[in-house]
Amino acid sequence: MNKVIREAATILPLNQILDGDCIDLMNGLPAESVDLIFADPPYNLQLKGDLHRPDNSRVDAVDDHWDQFASFQVYDDFSREWLKAARRLLKPNGAIWVIGSYHNVFRLGAALQDAGFWILNDVVWRKSNPMPNFRGKRLTNAHETLIWAAKSEDSKYTFNYEALKALNEGIQMRSDWVLPICTGHERLKDDNGDKAHPTQKPESLLHRILIGTTNAGDVVLDPFFGTGTTGAVAKKLGREYIGIEREAAYREVAEKRLKSVRKFDRSSLEVTTSKRAEPRVPFGQLVERGMLSPGEELLSMNGRYRAKVRADGTLIGNDVKGSIHQVGAALEGAPSCNGWTYWCYKRDGKRVPIDLLRQQIRAEMVERPN
Amino acid sequence: MNKVIREAATILPLNQILDGDCIDLMNGLPAESVDLIFADPPYNLQLKGDLHRPDNSRVDAVDDHWDQFASFQVYDDFSREWLKAARRLLKPNGAIWVIGSYHNVFRLGAALQDAGFWILNDVVWRKSNPMPNFRGKRLTNAHETLIWAAKSEDSKYTFNYEALKALNEGIQMRSDWVLPICTGHERLKDDNGDKAHPTQKPESLLHRILIGTTNAGDVVLDPFFGTGTTGAVAKKLGREYIGIEREAAYREVAEKRLKSVRKFDRSSLEVTTSKRAEPRVPFGQLVERGMLSPGEELLSMNGRYRAKVRADGTLIGNDVKGSIHQVGAALEGAPSCNGWTYWCYKRDGKRVPIDLLRQQIRAEMVERPN
DNA sequence: GCCGCAGTTGAATCGCGCC
């Protein structure tokens, strides 16, 4: 801990959870005293009725009072006020992370820019296990967006390029991060065994943020502390934290959690690493990418059957419609069929297995596990 | 081309590129005449000096005059004006796609919401081959963001759920799409052999958008047409397009490109459809036709409940009377139940789902529609 | 202890047409 931090510590309520409204409390703290802010504000989801899964079970929606706003205008006023208070607290070279979904993140991003923050990246948290779209009316909402911004255009912000590169197996870290949502033992439960907080963030996400954009000893503030994921990871990684949370139930869970956290917990470093098999390539992608055209004919490897490619990546042959696997199986009268090795196409009079196209796509993907 | 489209064609400049300012031109077109808008507006990149690669070669940045705006305020005014004109053009059930990067997309998204559009999804285009961050000062900017929004909250927007699911090998399409940037033969060159447009989008992106959110024959408008990717894919897929582009050089490249594009043949454009589109068959018809007899017993799929068929096509089981759906729901204590997939009957000692009888009727209907 | 299977769950702006 260097001298500056030690002095600040006499004023700053380090490693504590403050009880109350984040705007009031931030306005009461000394200006230019914080290195990084992580903020997970209410998303302002505008949910109407209940939603049921196809098996008729009810989805436990986020319908808490703290997520309700009367209008975009009210939400914007709130956002601009807490962002203003947050910006005042940041040191000149400080930075902020904000997370949101399409319901609120565009308003949040515009408010950040208007407040004088300088956006450095937007980062996509691609969820490996999102909730599906049960009604089939939209795309699976499989990601959330984070915005990383410096206090101002000329801030000398912290970016640990090499550390993130190392986390990413030697390849420069990209703006899309694949991480699982918070489940299992990490997900905190209340006394009834229900989830303690409806939107607890995974520690892996905060781990990457704090490793990449803070140094040991830095002061990290979270104005929407919830169950304290930011504090837990900060403590593990040797950063100082300040939490603000107005709901007593969340504060209690967070206090208990933080007591049991130890610095340099090695196991937490392993959270983000996971092995992955070869990435799945949908056949439809060959069509979208023009490697095969709708209307083009495929030939079975044994030369016995033909089928035509359709615009949605299905085949039609002998009146059978379906995936490359389904049509292959139907034509052969087999229970199953690997379409990738069954079909080929013609180029310059030669038969070429479609699997070669898949290999080409995989080579381009250079997929990283995380 | 059906009657409605033919009439509209007398007013709408279909399959043309209009020369001029998109706001003026959109205001001159008839209201509620367009099914889908795809817009790739200027990104308002705020680039300072030149950028060089580690080998000192200069990066060819987007520094065209059309991408320069004096301030966020000016950019917002511009965005809100073209969005207003665009919204007027959309049919009540129409929708819009907008693409942007962190420089502009937050402002665009907020403007969309303020204009009354209803966001359906934000979609991340994850680039398989992005430009690296040469200076190591930020994360590799490896994605762009698309916003899909309906004209209003109660628009009955087009979503070809099954077609997108087919494109994704039978798994529901997610909000993150991995696609390569536009390179190689697809990337259009000018007479000097330089790229004809700095931000040409890949056809694969438009293919997915048009397959997923339009039907054949729909009118698709692109107010920032550029080199005409939207038009090219629309033509291939049998959609009508309207392009607007004020730069003569881009219009020329696009005209040439569109002339050489051919529509895919009819059958390959057919796409996997949802059950919802199939004709409704009342359960009573199975009784009328003698496929099931009054008094016959049905068994629930899980084997737990029985019910008796009545002459009017209702069921009675455990003192509950009503439709196959109502009785199923009541017995299971569920909010709803699809009776077609819930009940089966016995034939030769085997359980047969009643849905097979419905499929039989539907098959006959295709042969003799009336 | 390991494997398989059944059950549960996650920041969700999640019908439509007829009368």
Added chain:
DNA sequence: TGGCGCGATTCAACTGCGG
């Protein structure tokens, strides 16, 4: 135009139990 009723719709993980 509001109410009612048909009937369509899910993926990846993790938990716990039984063999």
